[in-house]
Amino acid sequence: MSTRARRASVVDVAKLAGVAVGTVSNVLNRPEVVAPATREKVMAAIEELHFVRNGRARELRAGRISTVGAILLDIRNPFFTDVARGAEDRLAQDDYTLMLASSDDDPAREQKYLRLFEEHGVHGMLVVPTGPDLGPLLAMQDRGVRMVVLDAPSSLPELCSVAVDDEAGGALAAGHLLSQGHERLVFLNGPHTIRQCAGRRAGVDRAVREAGLDPEQVVVEVLLSSLDAAGGDEAMQRILDDTGVPSAVFCVNDLVAVGVQRCLRRVGGAELLTRVAVVGYDDIDIASELAVPLTSVRQPTHEMGSAAADLLVRADLTVEHVVFQPELVVRASSVAHRGGLA
């Protein structure tokens, strides 16, 4: 029908309703100050013209901006989308909207989106940086865009940040295994250049020391290059071949743990699988759906997003560094002699 008819504007509405543009604006934004009769007329005109106000003009004039941007490392990673979801929920309370983009760990893409969002005039940004160089973020903050760095490899004191206490996570897992009576534990970790990995290792050591033991005697750390199921499977196989069956294995993430379980079953069937205690990290959705439900360290993704969003919309501009505590979710994989599965 309407091939390319210009969208109706407040002027059109005003004309049709027989009032001034200011009045239209008022019924839109402060309905209480306009008399019911005129309000009705205006509403009717809006209805008739299918008027939808132009957000760009609105924000241009009003200066207000009601969207915040987020740049994640990978939009397909559940960890990040869960965080985004938490942020979105919090933002919705204040009528903000969230625009998502993923950098794919590519600094160029990160830059591009950063600029795009800034041009768009977002209120603030929520970013998981691709690299250690936070300069551009700081510059943008100086230009008036609120910033929160998420889960960052290293963070500047001038930038708000939200992260998880990896050391506590490592300690939680190791402490749990020690309390189950295990006297040695294998830690399948990633390279220490990744801050998270180093932190978790430190936590493991701390827990061991707190149990009155010597980390050097208790912990066998194996560094993986690929942190997925294949990597876990392979590493576990090597351990079985070289040093025999371990009593307990702590994995840097759940996928690695899945690989470990797969290897154990292949080699020794259900019997071996239930004999070795396994703990993962991240508590991904399927952790509870595995043949042997996996004990895992859960990061409070939703709360992280929520907290980050909170920093973005709150009135004061104080810089704050929020650190969340992870939580241990105990399932069958780390509990000895689980009846139903023997």
Place this chain on the structure above:
Amino acid sequence: MSTRARRASVVDVAKLAGVAVGTVSNVLNRPEVVAPATREKVMAAIEELHFVRNGRARELRAGRISTVGAILLDIRNPFFTDVARGAEDRLAQDDYTLMLASSDDDPAREQKYLRLFEEHGVHGMLVVPTGPDLGPLLAMQDRGVRMVVLDAPSSLPELCSVAVDDEAGGALAAGHLLSQGHERLVFLNGPHTIRQCAGRRAGVDRAVREAGLDPEQVVVEVLLSSLDAAGGDEAMQRILDDTGVPSAVFCVNDLVAVGVQRCLRRVGGAELLTRVAVVGYDDIDIASELAVPLTSVRQPTHEMGSAAADLLVRADLTVEHVVFQPELVVRASSVAHRGGLA
């Protein structure tokens, strides 16, 4: 430092560079028409003031809009984010950006975001509708916003759509199982009110007939209410109790298949697990990481998103309905006597 300094505008830049605002705009948009010397001056001023142009004002005046919105059912579902990713990649080619939002299957949220995006003046929308009522979408399209309906339960001829041929998917799975020599198959499906479920059932029947058999004799359809692992596990248990061990099971999605596998192993160990052929749907990431890697029907998510984005940005406005063909990914779960797992 700069507590709340107003962002620099073209006027500021022009003043500093000693040129007119129009010239600044020209170096920004058509650098070739401005003399190198002045161009340099302007660029220097831009640099010095950290000028970032105001996208809202730009788009207000220029009328151009370079973002498209997407409303997904659930931002945490990999199927949707994969589709979004495909769209994003395609859009990037034309310098469009994608704004994501999730409706959570809540029509009210869908409405809210629809309006928000329209106010924002998006070029087009990509939406997975929450319900069968596509009226609001059509209205929005009439108001000049390009629309593509994704994976819709029922679609109007006036709206572009991108979907997957569910009948073909069902036929693919059933055909595969029949060709493996199975003479009866259990189909764990969802309610036929969901178009996808009904379509897949039709496909199963077609494949059976094409094999010269009678669907009524061959197919045992079991309708689940919850389409997840728990639902699959429970249904499988009931089948084992009531009618014994089936030869082949086709599941409406991978999570259901995971539940089926879990049940089989619990009841009859690895032996039973490898004796029953299982086929899933969606080919989720972990399908290949399971104890017995799962055969599954893969939907071309990335291509779907890409195609949808293409409809959004292409020059002509012809309505088009794109239907993709799914693909079967064969793994151990549906192949008899897999050596390594016995």
Place this chain on the structure above:
DNA sequence: CGCGCGGTCCGAATCGTTTCATTCGGATCG
């Protein structure tokens, strides 16, 4: 010498909304 012309640059008009100082009509009050 006058004219036309291409290459540059200028700056007012414009987009659609909100804001806000102002106007207007009527009611209240001394």
Place this chain on the structure above:
DNA sequence: CGATCCGAATGAAACGATTCGGACCGCGCG
């Protein structure tokens, strides 16, 4: 009855960029 006051409506200014008709300049050509 005139002075005040108040709620309601008005309409021009402003937001910051793009656009575009026009001015200006130097130069080649008739």
